[in-house]
Amino acid sequence: MVERLLRPAVMKESSHSMFHIHKSAKRNSGYTLTLGQVSRRPNPATTTGLRGELYSIEKGGQKDIEELRSSSAVAVVVVDLVVVVEIVDGLVIDDAVDAKVRELELDGAKLSTKVQRLAAIDGKFVDCASGEKLQSENPATGKLVAEIAACGASEIDHAVRAARTAFEDGRWSTLAPRERMKILQRLADLLEEHALEFAVLDAVEAGKPIADCLEGDVPETATCIRFHAESVDKVQDQISPTDPDHLAMIVREPVGVVGLITPWNFPLAMVGWKIAPALATGNSVVLKPAELTSLSAIRLAELALEAGVPPGVFNVVPGLGATAGAALAAHMDVDMIGFTGSTLVGRLVLEAAAKSNLKRVSLEMGGKSPQLVFDDVKDLDEAADHIMSAAFWNQAENCSCGSRLIVHEAVKDELLGKLKDRLVAWEVGDPLLLSTKIGSMISISHAEKVRGFIASAQEEGAQIFAQGAQRGPVNRFIPPIIFDNVDNRSSLAQEEVFGPVLAVIPFKTETEAVAIANDSKYGLAASVYTSNLSRAHRVARKLRAGNVSVNCFAEGNETTPFGGYKQSGFIGRDKSLEANLQYQESKTIWIDLASTVATGKAET
Numbered sequence: 001m002v003e004r005l006l007r008p009a010v011m012k013e014s015s016h017s018m019f020h021i022h023k024s025a026k027r028n029s030g031y032t033l034t035l036g037q038v039s040r041r042p043n044p045a046t047t048t049g050l051r052g053e054l055y056s057i058e059k060g061g062q063k064d065i066e067e068l069r070s071s072s073a074v075a076v077v078v079v080d081l082v083v084v085v086e087i088v089d090g091l092v093i094d095d096a097v098d099a100k101v102r103e104l105e106l107d108g109a110k111l112s113t114k115v116q117r118l119a120a121i122d123g124k125f126v127d128c129a130s131g132e133k134l135q136s137e138n139p140a141t142g143k144l145v146a147e148i149a150a151c152g153a154s155e156i157d158h159a160v161r162a163a164r165t166a167f168e169d170g171r172w173s174t175l176a177p178r179e180r181m182k183i184l185q186r187l188a189d190l191l192e193e194h195a196l197e198f199a200v201l202d203a204v205e206a207g208k209p210i211a212d213c214l215e216g217d218v219p220e221t222a223t224c225i226r227f228h229a230e231s232v233d234k235v236q237d238q239i240s241p242t243d244p245d246h247l248a249m250i251v252r253e254p255v256g257v258v259g260l261i262t263p264w265n266f267p268l269a270m271v272g273w274k275i276a277p278a279l280a281t282g283n284s285v286v287l288k289p290a291e292l293t294s295l296s297a298i299r300l301a302e303l304a305l306e307a308g309v310p311p312g313v314f315n316v317v318p319g320l321g322a323t324a325g326a327a328l329a330a331h332m333d334v335d336m337i338g339f340t341g342s343t344l345v346g347r348l349v350l351e352a353a354a355k356s357n358l359k360r361v362s363l364e365m366g367g368k369s370p371q372l373v374f375d376d377v378k379d380l381d382e383a384a385d386h387i388m389s390a391a392f393w394n395q396a397e398n399c400s401c402g403s404r405l406i407v408h409e410a411v412k413d414e415l416l417g418k419l420k421d422r423l424v425a426w427e428v429g430d431p432l433l434l435s436t437k438i439g440s441m442i443s444i445s446h447a448e449k450v451r452g453f454i455a456s457a458q459e460e461g462a463q464i465f466a467q468g469a470q471r472g473p474v475n476r477f478i479p480p481i482i483f484d485n486v487d488n489r490s491s492l493a494q495e496e497v498f499g500p501v502l503a504v505i506p507f508k509t510e511t512e513a514v515a516i517a518n519d520s521k522y523g524l525a526a527s528v529y530t531s532n533l534s535r536a537h538r539v540a541r542k543l544r545a546g547n548v549s550v551n552c553f554a555e556g557n558e559t560t561p562f563g564g565y566k567q568s569g570f571i572g573r574d575k576s577l578e579a580n581l582q583y584q585e586s587k588t589i590w591i592d593l594a595s596t597v598a599t600g601k602a603e604t
Helices: 153-168 177-193 195-206 210-231 267-280 295-307 321-330 343-355 380-396 412-425 444-459 510-518 533-542 576-582
Strands: 031-039 051-059 074-079 082-087 104-106 109-111 119-121 124-126 133-137 144-149 238-240 246-254 257-261 284-288 314-316 336-340 360-364 370-373 404-408 463-467 481-484 501-507 525-529 547-550 584-592
Touching: 119 153, 119 295, 144 295, 153 257, 153 284, 153 314, 153 321, 177 195, 177 210, 177 267, 177 295, 195 210, 195 267, 195 295, 210 267, 210 576, 257 267, 257 321, 267 284, 267 295, 267 336, 267 576, 284 321, 295 314, 321 336, 321 343, 336 343, 343 360, 370 380, 370 510, 380 412, 380 501, 380 525, 404 412, 404 510, 412 463, 412 481, 412 501, 444 501, 501 510, 510 533, 525 533, 533 547, 576 584
Parallel strands: 257 284, 257 336, 284 314, 336 360, 370 404, 370 525, 404 501, 481 501, 525 547
Antiparallel strands: 031 051, 074 082, 104 109, 119 124, 119 314, 133 144, 238 246, 246 584, 463 481
8 A cells, every 4th residue: 555655746726845755674563754855836725835745654774763753834634545745834634534545646547445344254355244344533623534344143153163173273273383473473573564554543643742652662563473473482381290100281372353343542552462372372363443443443454464364363353342351251252352442342342241251351440640759859850751751651541651640749849840841852742753653532522531630630620731832623632630638538539531731749758658649449550750779679579560661760660570469450461472471271291101001001
């Protein structure tokens, strides 16, 4: 799709100029700018000739993508799901994305573009029997991006039967480990080759800043797939110590058919976290992506077939959670469900599993993560940078968002001043602008929910200390907001807002700070800022959270498990070798070497 744009810069009769995308053969997670010059055709509206700078996105260059953000004039835009680079004069919410796939005339040549919108079942792309469609909208504009097959119970059953057949005949489950490894490595390669394409799909469907997709979600997903691919022939079974007459083997085998349900806030990354260990350990998968963000999952299924994953092994069934998701969770021939999403829906998944075949369940759910800042911090500026990222990255539509800032009263005023100064850098706007750091809320209804929390916080006595500039429609975009003097018992401190709102809570002692941090029904993540090494160890151990970062905001990397305590998680972990274990059964094989069953009666 994108590769066909690799031609000289294209001119159009408009106030903007569209440019080509250059992708080099180098493999690197960074995207950088290459600068050149180009003459624009006269603008009919002004009858003036203009000269503009030609930028192309180049993979593997010398400059960092942060340089893109310094220029609000650079944007990546989408025309019928074809990506181009465009020079603009400010915030432009692109209106060229629509529901129809039509031919786009570029320099006299016809360029036909198409993004798959059907379910991927048993190696084929099929429509749903009902003919119903999911209306995928660009949350930044309200424009229809695509009509996607709205599958239900019949398509889920079809996919499960295909997955079961594939598992039982061994086309993947008994494939030599090294062959599975090679295929998954090829999938990671293909994902990198199509990185810009996936970044645009997630930015358009989820309202995510495209720069975050390019430098974070896509390369990290490829890295996750590679890590689990490499684990295929590295994790060995065990021999348990016994007496000489017996052999005890402990072997791990794939669970079987795995159902996966993923959220809309990280459409590609969460799919990668789930399918990589599930496929690496030999399972067959039926994935139900979030109904708001299905395109990147369907596209990944296409690449999986190209990489060599056999038909029936990786199936993607788009649909509503109440229909397709519920059918998958309750299916009697699904051996395990892996879910990431809200705690409310996680309860329903667990209930469906219990009422059906008692399938294994792994849940990664909500969070209300604390950031603890002690008065011994030596560099508050660096701490402030991490705190801002924890609070506002991905529009704070992030389960590990550091939405509670628990700060020692002695440094609170100084730290808040630094946070206020940094608000201007967290630019709100079009997700396809490379300068944007906070995109749109996922939907109008979700934006209303977030604004409801803001109103409730003020009613409960919290004060707005500072907020960023509003850009874009107020029913779609919310600027970052910092509330001071928040009561930890308030709804703002206890409930998951899933929007860019930071609650500041002062403390006096270490014991008080830990008590406030742990006073939550959630326990997914936490951060500690201190110069005292003993305190760092002590507090990290006391925090009831599955992921604790010290003097930074981080979720670890592909080698570290990710999951939560309390209502943030249920069994299982994503990432690391622990993720592999949850998609496997443990079997003991006990052999009596002295038995005469095979050898006949022993001599006397």
